[in-house]
Each structure stands twice: as C-alpha cells, then as structure tokens.
Amino acid sequence: MNVRRALRPALGALVAGLVLAALSHPAIASAIVAGLGDVPRRALTPGYLAALALQHLILAATGLALVATAGIGLGILATRPGAGSLRGGVDTLAAAAQAVPPVVVVALALPVLGFGGPPTLLALVFYGIMPTLRGTVGALEAVPAEAREAATALGLTARQTLTRIELPLAVPAIVETLRTALALAVAVAAVGALAGAATLGTPIVAGLQNQNTVPMLQGAAATAALAFLCDAAMVAVAGVLRR
Amino acid sequence: MARLVPLLFAIAFLGAVYGLPLLRLAKNRLVVGEPVYALDGAGIVAGFGPEIEAVSALVLGAALLARAGRTRVGLGAATALLALALALLVLALGNTAEDLLAGEPPAARAGLAAGAWAGLALLAGGLAHLSGRMAVPGLGAGLAVAVLTFVGVAYAAGALGSLSLAVEFAARGPAVGGALVRHLLLSGGAVLMAVCGAVLLSLWRRGQGLVAILVGGIQVVPAVALLGALVALASGLLRAVPSLREAGFSALGPAPALVGIAAYLLLPLWRGLALALAAPDPATLDAAEALGLTPRKILFEVRLPIGAGILIGALRVACVQAIGLATLGALVGAGGLGGIVFDGMAQFAPDLILLGAIPIVVLSLAVERALSRVEDRVRRTA
Numbered sequence: 001m002n003v004r005r006a007l008r009p010a011l012g013a014l015v016a017g018l019v020l021a022a023l024s025h026p027a028i029a030s031a032i033v034a035g036l037g038d039v040p041r042r043a044l045t046p047g048y049l050a051a052l053a054l055q056h057l058i059l060a061a062t063g064l065a066l067v068a069t070a071g072i073g074l075g076i077l078a079t080r081p082g083a084g085s086l087r088g089g090v091d092t093l094a095a096a097a098q099a100v101p102p103v104v105v106v107a108l109a110l111p112v113l114g115f116g117g118p119p120t121l122l123a124l125v126f127y128g129i130m131p132t133l134r135g136t137v138g139a140l141e142a143v144p145a146e147a148r149e150a151a152t153a154l155g156l157t158a159r160q161t162l163t164r165i166e167l168p169l170a171v172p173a174i175v176e177t178l179r180t181a182l183a184l185a186v187a188v189a190a191v192g193a194l195a196g197a198a199t200l201g202t203p204i205v206a207g208l209q210n211q212n213t214v215p216m217l218q219g220a221a222a223t224a225a226l227a228f229l230c231d232a233a234m235v236a237v238a239g240v241l242r243r
Numbered sequence: 244m245a246r247l248v249p250l251l252f253a254i255a256f257l258g259a260v261y262g263l264p265l266l267r268l269a270k271n272r273l274v275v276g277e278p279v280y281a282l283d284g285a286g287i288v289a290g291f292g293p294e295i296e297a298v299s300a301l302v303l304g305a306a307l308l309a310r311a312g313r314t315r316v317g318l319g320a321a322t323a324l325l326a327l328a329l330a331l332l333v334l335a336l337g338n339t340a341e342d343l344l345a346g347e348p349p350a351a352r353a354g355l356a357a358g359a360w361a362g363l364a365l366l367a368g369g370l371a372h373l374s375g376r377m378a379v380p381g382l383g384a385g386l387a388v389a390v391l392t393f394v395g396v397a398y399a400a401g402a403l404g405s406l407s408l409a410v411e412f413a414a415r416g417p418a419v420g421g422a423l424v425r426h427l428l429l430s431g432g433a434v435l436m437a438v439c440g441a442v443l444l445s446l447w448r449r450g451q452g453l454v455a456i457l458v459g460g461i462q463v464v465p466a467v468a469l470l471g472a473l474v475a476l477a478s479g480l481l482r483a484v485p486s487l488r489e490a491g492f493s494a495l496g497p498a499p500a501l502v503g504i505a506a507y508l509l510l511p512l513w514r515g516l517a518l519a520l521a522a523p524d525p526a527t528l529d530a531a532e533a534l535g536l537t538p539r540k541i542l543f544e545v546r547l548p549i550g551a552g553i554l555i556g557a558l559r560v561a562c563v564q565a566i567g568l569a570t571l572g573a574l575v576g577a578g579g580l581g582g583i584v585f586d587g588m589a590q591f592a593p594d595l596i597l598l599g600a601i602p603i604v605v606l607s608l609a610v611e612r613a614l615s616r617v618e619d620r621v622r623r624t625a
Contacts, residue, residue: 099604
C-alpha cells in the first residue's frame with residue numbers, strides 16, 4: 001500500500017511513455033502518416049526499433065553512470081570544509097559548460113574521436129557533469145547545520161557524518177538531480193545519431209534527410225517514449241527512497 | 244586553498260602548452276595532421292621559437308602576483324601579464340603556423356591543436372577569474388571586447404592568416420555572417436514566441452495544474468524527437484490546408500524550428516513569471532490595495548518591478564537555451580550556425596565545424612554574462 005502510494009507520481013510519465021511506444025509501432029505510425037495524407041513508405045520493424053532503443057539506453061546509462069560518479073564525487077569534495085573558495089568556481093564553470101550545446105560538443109569531438117559512440121559519450125559527460133555537481137552541492141548544503149552539529153556532538157568522525165547523516169538526508173535531492181541528468185542523457189544520445197551513433201535518433205535524422213515520414217515519426221515517438229519511461233523509473237526510485 | 248589555485252592554474256597551463264601539441268600540420272583540410280610541440284625534438288616537426296617560454300614566464304609571474312596580491316594593484320598587474328601572455332600566444336601560434344607552411348604545398352593546413360585550445364581557454368578563464376576578483380565594474384566585458392578586437396586586428400593585419408581556421412574563414416566569411424544573423428533571428432524569434440506563450444499560459448488561472456504537467460512534459464522529450472515529430476505534423480497540415488503552402492510555409496524550414504525551440508523555453512519563462520508575480524509579500528499588496536491602486540496598476544507598478552530580477556533570470560535561461568537549441572534547427576532546414584557545424588560534420592572538416600561552433604559558444608556566453616549582469620543590477624535596486 002505504502003509502495004503503491006510512493007509509485008503514484010510516476011504514473012503520468014509511465015502512461016505517456018507507453019502511449020508513445022505504441023505510436024512507434026509500424027502499423028500505428030503508418031496509419032497516422034496515411035491519416036496525415038502522406039503515402040506511408042517502408043516502416044521500421046519493432047525488432048529493429050527495440051535494438052536501437054537498447055543501444056540508446058546503454059549509451060545513456062553509461063553516460064549517466066559516469067556523470068553520477070564524477071558529479072556526486074566532486075560535489076562531496078566541493079562541500080568539505082576547506083574547499084569554500086571552490087564554490088564560486090563551480091557555479092561559474094557550470095554556467096560556462098551550459099553555454100556549449102551538446103550538438104556542438106558532439107561535432108567538436110567528431111574529428112578527434114571518430115564516428116559513433118565516443119563523441120556522444122563525451123558530450124553526455126561534458127553537458128551532464130556540471131548540473132549534477134551543482135545539484136549535489138545544493139543538496140548537501142541544504143542539510144540542516146543542526147544535524148551536522150548533532151553528529152559531531154555524538155562523536156562521529158567527518159566520514160561517518162558524511163555517510164550516516166549528510167548523504168542519507170541529501171539523497172532525495174540528489175536523485176532529483178540525477179533525474180534531470182538522465183533526461184539530458186537520453187536527449188544527448190538522440191543527438192549522437194548525427195555523429196553516427198546507432199540510437200533512436202538515427203531513424204529521425206535519416207527520415208529528415210530523405211523525407212521518409214514513417215521512420216521519422218516512429219523514431220520520434222520511440223525516443224520520446226524512452227525518455228518518459230526513464231523519467232518514470234527515476235520518479236519511482238525517488239518515491240520509494242522518500243517513503 | 245585559495246592560495247593554491249594560482250599555482251594549480253600555472254601548472255595546468257605549463258602542462259597544456261608543453262605536454263600537448265600546440266599545432267597540427269596536415270596535408271589538407273580533411274585529415275588530422277602531425278602534432279607540433281612547443282619544445283624542439285618532442286614532436287615530428289620543430290617550429291616554435293622562444294615565444295612559448297616568454298608566455299610561460301608571463302603566466303608564472305601572473306600566478307605569483309595573484310597568489311601574493313590582496314591589493315587591486317597586484318591583481319591588476321597579474322591581469323595585465325595574463326592579457327599580454329594571451330596576445331603573445333596568439334601571435335606565436337600565427338607566426339609558427341606561417342613558418343610551418345613555408346615550402347609546403349598550398350593544400351597543407353596548420354591548425355590549432357589541443358595544447359593551444361587548452362592554453363587559450365585557461366588564459367581566458369584566468370582573465371575572467373581575475374576580473375571577477377577585482378570587482379571593477381565593466382572590467383570583464385572590457386577585457387572580452389579587447390581580446391576579440393585584438394584577434395580581429397591581428398587577423399586583418401595578416402598575422403593569423405596561416406592558421407587553418409583563418410583560411411577556412413577567408414573562404415566562408417560571408418556565409419558565417421549570414422548564418423550568425425539567421426541564428427540570432429531564430430533564437431530571438433523563438434524567445435519572443437515563448438514569452439507570448441508563457442504570458443497566455445499564466446493568464447489561464449484555472450488550468451495551472453495542467454499547464455505545469457504539459458510544459459514539464461515537453462522538457463522530457465528530446466529535442467531531436469520533437470523536431471522530427473513537428474516536421475511530420477507540419478507536412479500533414481500543409482497537405483490538409485494547401486493555401487498555407489501558397490502563403491510560403493513549408494514542412495522543412497524555420498517554422499518547425501521556431502515552434503520546437505519555443506516549446507522548450509515555455510518552462511523557464513512560465514515558471515519565472517509565476518515566481519515573479521508571487522514575489523511581493525502580501526503586506527505590500529495589501530498596502531497597494533489600500534492606497535486605491537487598480538489591479539492593473541498593482542501589476543505594473545508593484546508586482547512586475549519587484550519580480551523584475553526573477554523575470555530577467557528566467558529570460559537569461561531561456562535565451563541561452565534558445566541559442567543552443569537553434570543549432571539543431573539546421574536539422575530541419577532552418578539554417579543558422581548549426582548548418583555550418585553540420586556541413587563540417589558531413590565533410591569531416593574540423594575547421595568548418597569550429598567556424599560554426601565558436602560563434603555559438605561566444606554568443607551564448609556573451610548573452611549569459613550580459614543578462615546575468617542586468618539581473619544582478621535589477622535585484623540590487625529592487
């Protein structure tokens with residue numbers, strides 16, 4: 001019962017994801033295109049879409065793992081006593097990194113790293129790391145000072161204070177940050193199709209180039225479906241953790 | 244910790260200019276060339292003279308001054324040294340590129356490599372940091388303009404003409420200018436559309452819950468997917484209403500790009516508007532009402548001035564996002580700087596990619612800095 005209540009906020013995103021996934025089915029997408037007055041041409045099979053979705057997910061998840069490790073780790077370092085002067089630098093760097101759109105990072109990494117996954121992964125990390133770092137810093141700073149003082153008064157070491165008091169209190173806000181990071185990761189992985197990474201962005205880009213509406217619509221619906229399902233999963237995790 | 248930063252900065256700079264290649268000499272514009280290092284003998288080709296040692300000495304001097312200096316004079320001297328180092332590095336790169344190309348066939352290119360980019364970025368970051376620490380109004384913007392002017396004058400004087408980026412720019416200058424204007428029109432138009440949309444959405448008082456779900460949901464949809472879906476829908480709409488096509492609309496082009504970009508800007512603008520209108524405390528609003536101000540006067544003379552800082556903050560976020568998203572507009576045939584980036588990707592030509600990418604980054608950094616300046620000023624006076 002309790003679990004069910006914790007999962008309820010994820011329901012909207014889950015339904016949106018499932019509806020969009022249904023839209024990406026070849027029969028439905030072809031019907032929509034026909035309804036729009038176009039002659040439906042070759043649709044992608046569900047198997048091919050699923051394979052692309054899996055690669056998309058692997059790429060986004062790898063990126064999220066890197067971003068989470070580096071962002072949360074650096075966020076913990078930046079909030080330790082003695083790192084006070086780094087805070088301003090973190091905010092400035094975050095703003096500067098945000099000024100470089102993911103497409104541009106993918107494009108710039110292309111000549112150096114070649115076609116495919118690597119430039120996409122670099123863009124994922126580059127674009128995701130600063131918001132995650134800033135979110136982690138914000139989450140840890142929001143831990144009430146009394147909680148920290150109480151821990152010190154109980155004789156906990158700095159490390160124990162971090163792992164037993166600060167991190168558990170900061171976890172909901174950190175998960176919220178990771179939710180944004182995952183949405184970014186799914187979006188950047190779609191952009192990676194421009195650099196030749198095989199993701200759900202691939203049929204969209206190819207469809208735009210050769211004016212083939214059905215795969216374009218299928219790819220768009222499937223990408224959005226994956227994004228909503230990932231979002232639902234993160235909301236569910238956050239709900240269970242907050243319970 | 245604060246005293247360590249200048250030293251770490253100097254070490255990072257030395258590592259970049261001596262540990263990484265500064266230039267790459269390539270047979271043509273499409274291949275990644277052979278690395279050229281600062282130290283003779285470390286790379287395939289020797290090239291650099293004593294300029295890099297001079298630049299390094301200037302950076303070390305600036306770091307020591309910044310470490311010791313608590314005074315404005317000390318920090319000012321450090322800033323001057325860094326600026327001088329930046330100018331000298333730019334000229335050294337241009338000169339060495341010219342030396343390297345002497346005797347090479349005309350298709351050969353000398354391009355900036357990782358060490359040069361890292362060094363230039365560190366110097367620019369150092370200048371930004373120092374001007375922030377000195378807290379002299381307008382210093383940061385003045386330095387940025389000075390650096391850009393210096394690069395422009397050096398280019399016009401031919402000192403940088405041998406760098407591959409300059410060669411590429413010489414070939415495509417007008418196209419870059421046109422793309423820049425189009426990029427500005429695209430992002431500006433999308434911001435305008437989104438501002439109107441956000442105002443309309445916040446006027447619908449009863450539906451705020453639904454609006455929150457919708458504008459939040461759009462953020463989850465990847466931009467590539469939204470643009471693709473918009474093109475599909477637009478082509479259907481044009482087939483259903485052929486008169487739109489006669490009016491000059493098409494499924495590919497600025498229309499889907501504008502709608503797509505504006506859709507993502509709704510969330511920051513709508514949320515900013517709601518927060519700004521809720522910013523004045525109830526006592527202030529009661530006082531305004533007691534003074535007999537009409538609701539319209541309360542909106543324009545109380546709520547909006549008090550919430551102005553929040554509004555400009557929202558506008559800043561929206562503008563930076565718009566400039567970034569407009570890059571993807573080229574995907575649906577809307578042109579802009581993204582078109583140059585995609586051309587470069589298609590040809591696998593690094594310099595062409597940079598020619599599109601550098602203005603995008605400079606543009607969004609400039610807009611971000613300028614609007615956050617305005618935001619700070621408004622918040623202070625509010």
